[in-house]
Amino acid sequence: MQRKRFNTMSCPIARGLDRVGEWWSMLILRDAFAGMTRFDQFEKSLGIAPAMLTRRLKALVENGLLTKQRYASHPPRDEYRLTARGEDFRPVLLALLAWGNAHFTPEGPQMQIIDAASGEVAEPVLVDARSGRKLQAPDFKLAHGPAATAAMRARLAGGGGLLGWPGVGA
Amino acid sequence: MQRKRFNTMSCPIARGLDRVGEWWSMLILRDAFAGMTRFDQFEKSLGIAPAMLTRRLKALVENGLLTKQRYASHPPRDEYRLTARGEDFRPVLLALLAWGNAHFTPEGPQMQIIDAASGEVAEPVLVDARSGRKLQAPDFKLAHGPAATAAMRARLAGGGGLLGWPGVGA
Numbered sequence: 001m002q003r004k005r006f007n008t009m010s011c012p013i014a015r016g017l018d019r020v021g022e023w024w025s026m027l028i029l030r031d032a033f034a035g036m037t038r039f040d041q042f043e044k045s046l047g048i049a050p051a052m053l054t055r056r057l058k059a060l061v062e063n064g065l066l067t068k069q070r071y072a073s074h075p076p077r078d079e080y081r082l083t084a085r086g087e088d089f090r091p092v093l094l095a096l097l098a099w100g101n102a103h104f105t106p107e108g109p110q111m112q113i114i115d116a117a118s119g120e121v122a123e124p125v126l127v128d129a130r131s132g133r134k135l136q137a138p139d140f141k142l143a144h145g146p147a148a149t150a151a152m153r154a155r156l157a158g159g160g161g162l163l164g165w166p167g168v169g170a
Numbered sequence: 171m172q173r174k175r176f177n178t179m180s181c182p183i184a185r186g187l188d189r190v191g192e193w194w195s196m197l198i199l200r201d202a203f204a205g206m207t208r209f210d211q212f213e214k215s216l217g218i219a220p221a222m223l224t225r226r227l228k229a230l231v232e233n234g235l236l237t238k239q240r241y242a243s244h245p246p247r248d249e250y251r252l253t254a255r256g257e258d259f260r261p262v263l264l265a266l267l268a269w270g271n272a273h274f275t276p277e278g279p280q281m282q283i284i285d286a287a288s289g290e291v292a293e294p295v296l297v298d299a300r301s302g303r304k305l306q307a308p309d310f311k312l313a314h315g316p317a318a319t320a321a322m323r324a325r326l327a328g329g330g331g332l333l334g335w336p337g338v339g340a
Contacts, residue, residue, distance in 0.1 A: 003193055004217070004218070006197070007274070010280045010281070011197075011200070011270075011280070011281060012266075012267050012268075012269075012270030012271040012274060012275055012279070012280070012281055013196070013197070013200050013263055013266045013267050013270055014197055014200075014270075015270045015274035015275070016266045016267075016269050016270030016273070016274060017196055017197065017266065017270075018274075019274070021191075021193060021196065022193070023173055023191055023192070023193075026183070026187055026191065027176070027181075027183070027184055027187065030181070030183050030184075034325070047174070048174070064273075085273050088269055088272060088273065089269055091265040091268070091269070091294070091295075091296045091305075092262060092265040092266050092269060093183055094265075094296055094305055095261040095262040095264075095265045095296065096182075096183045096186045096187065096262050097182050097183050097186075098182075098261070099182075099186050099258055099259055099261070099262060100181075100182030100183055100184070100185045100186030100187075101182040101315075102258060103186070103234075103255050103258065104177070104182065104185035104186060104188075104189070105182055105185070105315075105317065107317040108315060108316050108317035109182070109315030109316065109317060109318075110180045110181070110182070110314060110315050110317050110318040110319065110322045111180070111181060111182055111312060111313075111314060111315055111318065111322060111326065112312070112313060112314075112315045113298075113305060113310050113311070113312060113313075114310065114311060114312075114313045115298070115301070115309065115310060116307075116308055116309055116310055116311045117309075119313075120300075122298040122299075122300075122305060122310055123298055123299035123300060124261070124296055124297075124298070124299070124305055125261070125296070125297060125298075125299040126261045126264055126265065126294055126295070126296055126297075127294075127295060127296075127297050127302075128283075128285070128292040128293060128294070128295075129292075129293035129294070129295040130290075130292075130293060131285070132297075132302055135261075135264055135283060135292060135294055137286075138286055139285065139286060139287075140283050140284065140285060140286055140292055141283070141284060141286045142281055142282070142283060142284075143281075143282060143283075143284045143289075144280060144281060144282075145271075145275075145278060145279030145280050145281060145282045146278050146279065147275065147277040147278035147279060147280050148279075148280040148281065149280065152280045152281060155204070156281060
């Protein structure tokens with residue numbers, strides 16, 4: 001089925017999702033962060049059909065998240081490695097990890113982020129790097145950037161609810 | 171097409187994606203954060219086919235991210251609102267926003283997170299709430315939790331690459 005693409009939308013969330021929003025793509029990236037580089041490693045880890053894995057890897061390479069390099073000629077074998085753009089995706093996966101742990105592990109966490117020295121379990125939270133303050137209303141809000149279209153300016157005129165729309169919560 | 175579900179996998183990222191990883195779902199959540207509650211609002215904002223929107227809203231309700239409530243009887247109309255579980259998804263969208271802005275806005279940012287008082291553009295970063303330190307290697311690592319299966323323990327024995335696998339970067 002041909003999907004409607006998100007890459008021509010103005011919103012950076014939509015544009016990002018256009019590159020990683022297919023079923024399987026983010027789990028392939030997760031495995032790339034876990035050090036996997038070879039087709040058979042991804043295939044075994046995910047239990048994904050080979051044809052599907054081929055398509056997803058191809059798209060991640062085309063979108064600049066992975067590089068593909070030949071590491072053996074007989075038979076031909078390629079390895080896939082995260083680019084800087086792929087590396088930058090880490091916070092999204094960590095935020096997903098925290099959300100999944102909070103809501104979908106009735107048996108208790110199986111995987112968690114810990115302080116390497118103390119072993120204490122970390123509490124992931126998104127803050128502003130300079131001020132250290134949590135990214136939430138009313139301290140922060142969404143606003144249009146310099147390149148915003150008229151439609152984007154209109155959309156954000158109300159304050160931008162992603163950080164706490166009035167009545168929706170902060 | 172019937173997809174392979176991720177909800178029986180051990181990994182919290184996979185379990186989370188099982189609930190939000192369908193094409194369109196995260197953009198519907200984005201719009202819910204922006205204050206939209208009605209079917210026609212989502213439809214107009216996304217340009218999504220009504221049958222598809224119906225399926226996605228139903229799944230988000232079934233998975234506990236949105237509630238559905240009747241607000242008019244003649245004709246019958248429902249509104250959709252974020253639950254606490256849906257609200258908790260905010261950091262994932264903000265991390266996606268930051269990544270999309272960094273990599274897919276050649277024209278410059280159209281939408282950004284700003285300090286509501288100073289107007290300064292925020293720099294989203296994921297930290298440990300208690301110590302304030304950035305969640306990256308070598309300070310932090312992935313480890314198995316108390317409920318981990320043997321397979322998960324084996325997978326994480328090498329340190330867990332999500333926070334910087336040796337050779338992949340930090």
